[in-house]
Amino acid sequence: MISGYWIELLSGATISAMASLGLYVQMSTGQMNVAQAAFLGMGGYAAAILTLKLGLPFPVALVAGAALAAVVGLLFATVVLRLSHWWYAIASLAFGEAMVSIASNLDYTGGILGLMGIPSHTTFALLLSVLILLLLFFVGLERSRFTLGMKAIRADETASMASGVNARAIRVAAFGLGAFIAGLAGGLHVHLLTVITPTDLGFHISLNYFVNVAVGGTRHFWGTLVASYALFILPELLRFSATDRFILFGILLVLIMIFLPQGLTSRRLAFRHRPG
Amino acid sequence: MEFFIQQIVNGVLLGSTYALIALGFTLVFGILNVLNLAQAEMVTWGAYAAYFLSLYLGFSFPAALVGAILFAGCLGILVERLAIRPVSNPFKEAEHLSPLIATIGVGIALQNLAIRVFEPKGTPFPLAFSGAALDLGRIHIAGGKLSAFAISIIVMGLLMVILYRTSLGKKIRATAEDPQAAIFLGVNVYSIFTIVMFISSALGGIGGVLTASIYGIISPFMGASLGLKGLVVMIIGGVSSLSGAVVGGILLGIAEALIIGYISSAYVDAVVFGVLTLMLIARPQGLLPSFK
Numbered sequence: 387m388i389s390g391y392w393i394e395l396l397s398g399a400t401i402s403a404m405a406s407l408g409l410y411v412q413m414s415t416g417q418m419n420v421a422q423a424a425f426l427g428m429g430g431y432a433a434a435i436l437t438l439k440l441g442l443p444f445p446v447a448l449v450a451g452a453a454l455a456a457v458v459g460l461l462f463a464t465v466v467l468r469l470s471h472w473w474y475a476i477a478s479l480a481f482g483e484a485m486v487s488i489a490s491n492l493d494y495t496g497g498i499l500g501l502m503g504i505p506s507h508t509t510f511a512l513l514l515s516v517l518i519l520l521l522l523f524f525v526g527l528e529r530s531r532f533t534l535g536m537k538a539i540r541a542d543e544t545a546s547m548a549s550g551v552n553a554r555a556i557r558v559a560a561f562g563l564g565a566f567i568a569g570l571a572g573g574l575h576v577h578l579l580t581v582i583t584p585t586d587l588g589f590h591i592s593l594n595y596f597v598n599v600a601v602g603g604t605r606h607f608w609g610t611l612v613a614s615y616a617l618f619i620l621p622e623l624l625r626f627s628a629t630d631r632f633i634l635f636g637i638l639l640v641l642i643m644i645f646l647p648q649g650l651t652s653r654r655l656a657f658r659h660r661p662g
Numbered sequence: 663m664e665f666f667i668q669q670i671v672n673g674v675l676l677g678s679t680y681a682l683i684a685l686g687f688t689l690v691f692g693i694l695n696v697l698n699l700a701q702a703e704m705v706t707w708g709a710y711a712a713y714f715l716s717l718y719l720g721f722s723f724p725a726a727l728v729g730a731i732l733f734a735g736c737l738g739i740l741v742e743r744l745a746i747r748p749v750s751n752p753f754k755e756a757e758h759l760s761p762l763i764a765t766i767g768v769g770i771a772l773q774n775l776a777i778r779v780f781e782p783k784g785t786p787f788p789l790a791f792s793g794a795a796l797d798l799g800r801i802h803i804a805g806g807k808l809s810a811f812a813i814s815i816i817v818m819g820l821l822m823v824i825l826y827r828t829s830l831g832k833k834i835r836a837t838a839e840d841p842q843a844a845i846f847l848g849v850n851v852y853s854i855f856t857i858v859m860f861i862s863s864a865l866g867g868i869g870g871v872l873t874a875s876i877y878g879i880i881s882p883f884m885g886a887s888l889g890l891k892g893l894v895v896m897i898i899g900g901v902s903s904l905s906g907a908v909v910g911g912i913l914l915g916i917a918e919a920l921i922i923g924y925i926s927s928a929y930v931d932a933v934v935f936g937v938l939t940l941m942l943i944a945r946p947q948g949l950l951p952s953f954k
Binding site: 488 | 767
């Protein structure tokens, strides 16, 4: 039997995997979103307010939270559409930090203390079912024209547009989809932890998901899935104090980047390339 | 009106430290083509270096500041050698994520090392400024902030002299312009990268020491929040503009001081990051032209 400790660990890892898969869709189209935690937080806060304060059924709250994140995501992506990589990342960083600040100041999000006593509805079985559904959706998506368009944009945006791919629409849709998945993961997360605070929306949390996708590589979503679980569980397996674990985790991240610069799904193990 | 001017003065004084940290980001981005997120930890480690030099070796403020500069600078060189150089290709436009992720890894490791080694709740800083306050009519300027501002200005002046009046500066600017061409002209670009990492990290370290001296407290988390502000400033100024980083720092300081003065300190981040998002959309190239 799996012990309670492992259930807790795997639940956290599953939520991290969902959030990272959502980010994978966005980053596959070159959208460097470093505010994924803010989209999780939006879904989480919305769902929590609906179940905690309005007493709505859990599934309704989950979908509503995800829908809110998706709508905000679509708006955000439309507004920052013409920014490219670095700029995009910084715009999302600013957006995410603004969300943290807003959540800390609103009354109905509970201010700096956040929300407590959220009903505990999320079970490990539910998380696994949602993840499996999500993966089935991704497998189906792989064969769609949408994915073909995404790959074309990633390979060469200008050429893809010249070939009739509507790059803008695909990027915005990809962002909305990623934000929806994040909102869903956020709703599940708050009903697992039963608490949410504004700092859960911050840049330092978003970085975890960003790292998962970067380590997994944007060539295939399996890389993100494996990286999310590995990078969530690995620090736990390195059984030292919490800070020691993160010291090693940081070093490990550097080593992964040295030997696998394109992520886990890169075609071959890279060796040090020193140009010039 | 006095209140308004007072807030502007506070903002300018506060902003000069942001500018120092941002200059470190700007230099590394402009020359190594890497967004170096480990810069934030140079702020923390620089401040702790000064703390230990003062506590155990009895260093005075200037000596401790020099010690912090050397310590943060050498730490920066190590970061460049161990984490940036093996994963990056400075001859291409930055497109890969690996150098960014590697510096994130270094940042996580250094921050947690600081949490482990030092008191996570923060420690009083022994070298806090205690200069006499300056009163100009009704405008009041705290002595500490004024000293920190003066030091920032001196450091920025020195940086400009190095970059624009020395042969080293010429080599650095040539490398920023085109590293390949710089090699053909006989510049050892890898030693330039080392020097630039030293300077940038030292700027972060100075920012840390000055902030610690103003507030009289240091903690392992100080770098994370100041680093984020430095990053914002770098963007406001235009990623590779030195004067932009300085102007951006001062503007951010003034904006924060005005929001604290007229609205509420709780809304500082919301307004700052909201304005940043709008600015990126309206003027993504930043306020001022690149130094390249």
